[in-house]
Amino acid sequence: MFSLTVFDLLPSFFPFCPLQPIINGYRNKSTFSVNQSPDGNPKTVGYYLGTWRDGNIVCVPCTHLKNIPQKHSQVVQYYEVFLRQSSVEPCLLFHEGGHWCELTIQTNSQGHTMAIVTFHPQELSQEELCVHKVTLKDFFTKGPGAVCELTSLYFQESTMSRCSHQQSPYQLLFGEPHIFEDLLGLKILISPDAFFQINTAGAELLYQTIGELSVVNSSTILLDICCGMGMIALSLGQRASQVLGIELVEQAVEDARWTAAFNGIANCEFHAGRAEKILPQLLKSQKDEKLTVAVVNPSCDGLHHQVVQAIRNCRAIHTLLFVSYKPHGESTRNFIEFCCPPNSAKKLLDEPFILRQAVPVDLFPHTPHCELVLLFTQ
Ligand SMILES: C[S@@+](CC[C@H](N)C(=O)[O-])C[C@H]1O[C@@H](n2cnc3c(N)ncnc32)[C@H](O)[C@@H]1O
Structure with a gap:
């Protein structure tokens, strides 16, 4: 029986595969x-x-x-x-x-x-x-x-x-x-409960890759969904007009707020709670004319259906970056929902997203895993 996964499609998408600079003893x-x-x-x-x-x-x-x-x-x-x-x-x-x-x-x-x-x-x-x-x-x-x-x-x-x-x-x-850690020129605070990528040099490469693909500028809003300690938001914050982060773990959100304040980043706002609860409300309160770039980096169980719905039905979001270390399994369900034709039964009303680019970043040398950045546009 032959079945196709996102990995089978990838070789044709790879423009480059950044190898990470430190390959031994890299786990933080x-x-x-x-x-x-x-x-x-x-x-x-x-x-x-x-x-x-x-x-x-x-x-x-x-x-x-x-x-x-x-x-x-x-x-x-x-x-x-x-x-x-x-x-x-x-x-x-x-x-x-x-x-x-x-x-x-x-x-x-x-x-x-x-x-x-x-x-x-x-x-x-x-x-x-x-x-x-x-x-x-x-x-x-x-x-x-x-x-x-x-x-x-x-x-x-x-x-x-x-x-x-x-x-x-x-x-x-x-x-x-x-x-504390120094990352891309920022001083960041790490609490015991917060998620921080386990390879610091690799994480810098990952955030730079996200920055290059996202094309955030002073007229865009950046949404960092499942933001952990807000590293994507904070590393791209200065380029965007406004950055909104959503994260489940309260300690991680406190760390993100501390890091923003300590580094003088004033245009970031972090919300603690479930993305499926917060995002639909947040998007309702935003004005549709401001172009919005969404970056999602969920845990291995993928995004809740309501998060996919909210992104897909938001007129202002034309660029979506999906960052995943497990692009098979639950994330595949998300990719299908982002890219399927409009489906009123599933409340996926707006135009589908199209996968444009996939860039793997080798965050975990000596293991079969890597972090994958997928660029979708509408
Ligand atoms: C892979 S980490 C991403 C961290 C961050 N992007 C980074 O680079 O450090 C996934 C994060 O999603 C958070 N998370 C899991 N389920 C969530 C939900 N339903 N709503 C909001 N955040 C969630 C986890 O607490 C975790 O911090």
Whole structure:
């Protein structure tokens, strides 16, 4: 059976494929799991091999991987030392008990390092929890882990695989609440809950590519939908007459507002909430005569149908950039909705968009993934 995906179409679209300048140790953020090693030690920190379905999951060291920087390897190594001397067990399966869970490390180009440890509280009292927090803090400030010179250490109580700050607050055990990064001439602030592209040099290349394709100028409004910390909006802000960003995670929106204010960018406005709720209202309040460029960069589950409807039915939007690291799956559904003939049953009324260009940016060297920028016009 033969089926066509957007990848099959791409070679004919590729005008160029920017390779990213740093290809080793490029990850600024990594999340490591805790589970049983192949030789049976349950206090092992690394990446999973195997599948849950086959019941053959093991945790293997990953510090030899080319995309992991030395700093991340060092913190992993010391977290494992900490776990192996801890009086309590790691949490391998939530319903089977245990406490210590994942370790996330975020670094900037100056080597400042934020570590986030997640911990399942199970039935522990507040006093018992406090003891474990102090033990962890002491290990990384006065104990063997002090050599890691962490800038900040966060602790998050977690009863499910991923919790947002709203669901379970990140508790700062010591150090600075944020780290900072320099990107395309901007000083940006990074919080533990905010999405930041995991390859800083690659992200610069991605935003430059978006800038070149979007043709934003002083008479256009730029919409940055699913904007994270607002990096697309902020890097193109000075070229546009106005920039509007929408993002689900409140901490990310606070970071975007801080970065805008710190860098003196006054024409950006960021809205916290679901794009499917905010965008239709926002577009209604805009005047149709102002040309609008929309950039969407959703998570792997793609855009909500109401976001597609709002963009497609907005007369002012003639240029759409879809940025995706997973252009198959849910995003394909979005492409079809943007490009299909008018369909009143689906409330897709205006003219269809046409795919004009597709530019991959190699944000993830040594892996099969890449970030794809698709340019559509109406
Ligand atoms: C791939 S990231 C894009 C980040 C940003 N463009 C950048 O380059 O840093 C996707 C973002 O979409 C946000 N998101 C997911 N679902 C959303 C929704 N329904 N409405 C608004 N934002 C959403 C996520 O929180 C995440 O920050």
